[in-house]
Amino acid sequence: MKFYSLNKQSPAVDFKEATIRGLAPDKGLYFPEYIPLFTKELLESIDRVDNATIAYEVIREYAADVIPPEDLGRIAKEAIDFEIPLVQVDDNISSLELFHGPTLAFKDVGARFMSRCLGYFAKERNQKVVVLVATSGDTGGAVANGFYNVDGVEVVILYPSGKVSSVQEKQLTTLGNNIHALEVKGNFDDCQPMVKEAFADKELNERLFLTSANSINIARWLPQQFYYLLAWKQWEDKSNPPVIAVPSGNFGNICAGIMAYKSGMPVKHFIAACNANDTVPEFFRTGKYEAKKAVPTISNAMDVGDPSNFIRIQKIFSDDITDMKKMISSCSISDEETRNILKKVFEEKRYLMDTHGAVAYLALQRYLENNPGSKGIFLETAHPVKFYDVVEPIIGQQVPIPELVQQQLKKEKSAVLMNAESNLLKEYLLHS
Numbered sequence: 304m305k306f307y308s309l310n311k312q313s314p315a316v317d318f319k320e321a322t323i324r325g326l327a328p329d330k331g332l333y334f335p336e337y338i339p340l341f342t343k344e345l346l347e348s349i350d351r352v353d354n355a356t357i358a359y360e361v362i363r364e365y366a367a368d369v370i371p372p373e374d375l376g377r378i379a380k381e382a383i384d385f386e387i388p389l390v391q392v393d394d395n396i397s398s399l400e401l402f403h404g405p406t407l408a409f410k411d412v413g414a415r416f417m418s419r420c421l422g423y424f425a426k427e428r429n430q431k432v433v434v435l436v437a438t439s440g441d442t443g444g445a446v447a448n449g450f451y452n453v454d455g456v457e458v459v460i461l462y463p464s465g466k467v468s469s470v471q472e473k474q475l476t477t478l479g480n481n482i483h484a485l486e487v488k489g490n491f492d493d494c495q496p497m498v499k500e501a502f503a504d505k506e507l508n509e510r511l512f513l514t515s516a517n518s519i520n521i522a523r524w525l526p527q528q529f530y531y532l533l534a535w536k537q538w539e540d541k542s543n544p545p546v547i548a549v550p551s552g553n554f555g556n557i558c559a560g561i562m563a564y565k566s567g568m569p570v571k572h573f574i575a576a577c578n579a580n581d582t583v584p585e586f587f588r589t590g591k592y593e594a595k596k597a598v599p600t601i602s603n604a605m606d607v608g609d610p611s612n613f614i615r616i617q618k619i620f621s622d623d624i625t626d627m628k629k630m631i632s633s634c635s636i637s638d639e640e641t642r643n644i645l646k647k648v649f650e651e652k653r654y655l656m657d658t659h660g661a662v663a664y665l666a667l668q669r670y671l672e673n674n675p676g677s678k679g680i681f682l683e684t685a686h687p688v689k690f691y692d693v694v695e696p697i698i699g700q701q702v703p704i705p706e707l708v709q710q711q712l713k714k715e716k717s718a719v720l721m722n723a724e725s726n727l728l729k730e731y732l733l734h735s
């Protein structure tokens with residue numbers, strides 16, 4: 304499979320090149336030259352296919368020309384080797400729980416898959432890969448954990464000192480081994496230019512195999528299809544496919560779901576559920592895409608004003624908004640509505656959502672009210688404990704801390720404190 308740049312100014316490359324580069328040289332996102340179809344056997348007998356085989360089948364045609372079946376199978380299996388249950392919350396609403404991975408968020412799946420691909424490519428090249436990322440919190444944890452103990456890969460993570468939650472900081476700074484945390488004296492906007500300059504630095508790039516673990520990377524984006532198929536596997540009423548609501552920020556997750564649909568997985572409709580950051584809902588309303596400045600909300604992993612992956616969705620529908628609207632709806636949910644629905648579902652259904660899942664739940668509930676006879680799934684993208692500071696006041700009680708997090712909190716932090724200066728980062732990369 305070849306992947307071409309959506310800016311059309313760079314040559315098409317294979318899965319390996321596209322994964323290593325992240326972004327094409329012309330700054331475009333990579334997109335597969337065609338969307339493969341799942342086999343009839345997979346779709347018709349999915350109830351009886353084991354999860355690892357499903358994952359392998361989903362990714363096979365994209366990557367099999369550069370990773371042999373045995374290795375690709377192992378990588379796909381490891382990306383989803385935790386529970387991904389579909390839990391019924393209401394008569395017509397189920398929750399796809401994507402928070403049982405090591406950092407309690409759906410990003411674990413993509414991060415684990417990509418890390419293992421890069422590890423594989425590094426081994427082939429006989430060169431150490433250095434993954435360099437700046438994080439404002441969540442992504443860093445998933446990336447760090449995904450790469451932990453992957454042979455041939457060193458990870459350097461920059462995070463703003465004092466600006467990430469205590470749980471997040473522990474996830475970044477307690478792993479050790481090949482994971483190195485740099486605590487930058489400044490905020491996230493001070494970390495990003497340091498990383499950008501490192502990627503632009505000629506000497507650094509000659510000496511090291513530097514790469515980012517950006518969320519637009521195809522090796523993070525495409526494996527997110529896995530759990531849509533796992534939802535379909537667990538969906539009981541196969542004659543009435545689900546409406547799927549996805550809490551959306553950068554639109555990578557929902558875009559993966561749409562790829563699975565285009566590859567043949569039955570879906571009735573998609574809902575892109577947004578918080579107050581309503582660039583896409585507005586696009587659906589007016590037909591004009593206007594990037595906005597992100598505004599802070601209580602579902603902050605979705606505080607994105609110019610979602611990078613939306614261009615891929617437009618591509619899938621050949622830029623035809625009429626076609627797109629038949630399959631996707633989008634709406635914006637306020638913080639107040641998010642709080643109210645989270646509390647209501649907890650009190651009436653005894654089901655505790657996080658703020659991101661709550662946005663999707665409400666969007667789905669509204670859609671189903673107007674489309675009787677349909678049933679739906681919302682993606683619960685994080686464990687509520689990750690946002691305990693917001694969730695606990697809403698429900699008026701403590702969120703039980705999972706065993707995994709309790710262990711993390713007990714561990715000793717280890718980070719290098721650094722001023723926000725690019726030359727210091729360069730020194731560090733060259734000499735440690």
Ligand SMILES: *Cc1c(COP(=O)(O)O)cnc(C)c1O
Nearest residue numbers: 551552553554555556604684685
């Ligand atoms: C990243 C994230 C999202 C948004 O996912 P996108 O793929 O960026 O749309 C939603 N919920 C949580 C908890 C996240 O961490």
